[in-house]
């Protein structure tokens with residue numbers, strides 16, 4: 001059974017897509033079976049995995065609105081060892097089209113349930129808003145990963161996100177938990193960074209990942225080559241940081257559940 005993580009923060013540009021793509025590649029490198037779901041109409045994760053969002057025949061839109069199976073819609077990310085459920089502009093219409101549908105919050109959860117045995121982890125790249133798409137992601141997820149840039153306004157908006165997570169937990173998905181808070185574009189020389197880190201540790205304790213993702217130009221370059229950084233420059237600080245994050249995530253899972261997640265090569 002797949003464990004499902006929503007990578008979310010309603011702020012744009014905090015590293016959600018970068019984290020989703022590179023965590024997917026890093027977990028895939030440990031032989032876990034991974035599905036990346038692009039839930040942002042911008043389709044940045046889709047493009048960053050080397051899939052042309054404008055030429056795909058079917059996308060997440062068809063899954064949410066027409067009930068198309070994920071198994072028939074996801075595509076392999078070229079050379080990266082995981083699957084991608086692509087998104088593009090069509091997805092902006094989904095919110096409107098679902099508005100009068102009963103169970104609209106559960107469309108993604110139902111679709112993912114049908115492929116849960118085919119993957120070890122499902123990573124959902126959320127749009128930069130707390131809309132129906134994000135609610136679909138939170139309804140489907142076991143855990144939320146929140147990327148945060150350690151800047152002056154980092155904590156602003158966090159309470160709105162935590163409120164949404166609490167509401168979803170109370171009303172539609174009691175198993176949802178905060179999986180981890182991830183510091184992105186990290187610069188330890190900046191004193192503000194240390195201040196924000198202290199605040200995050202006070203608020204979130206052990207939910208704060210000890211792994212930090214440094215600011216690294218390779219991470220910014222890799223998407224234009226349609227590759228996760230691991231397959232673009234595997235020696236880069238960015239690649240090593242996302243491998244470390246995958247390791248920390250797997251250790252936490254093991255500590256919480258007492259079982260190692262299966263490695264597909266062992267089966």
Ligand code: ADP
Nearest residue numbers: 012013014015016017018185214215216219220
């Ligand atoms: P979001 O999905 O939250 O909007 P992105 O992952 O698209 O954020 O990141 C925003 C921009 O910052 C992108 O251009 C991305 O390449 C760049 N970026 C993200 N993380 C890093 C990093 N650690 N170092 C350098 N650039 C980064």
Ligand code: MG
Nearest residue numbers: 016017040044
């Ligand atoms: Mg994004």
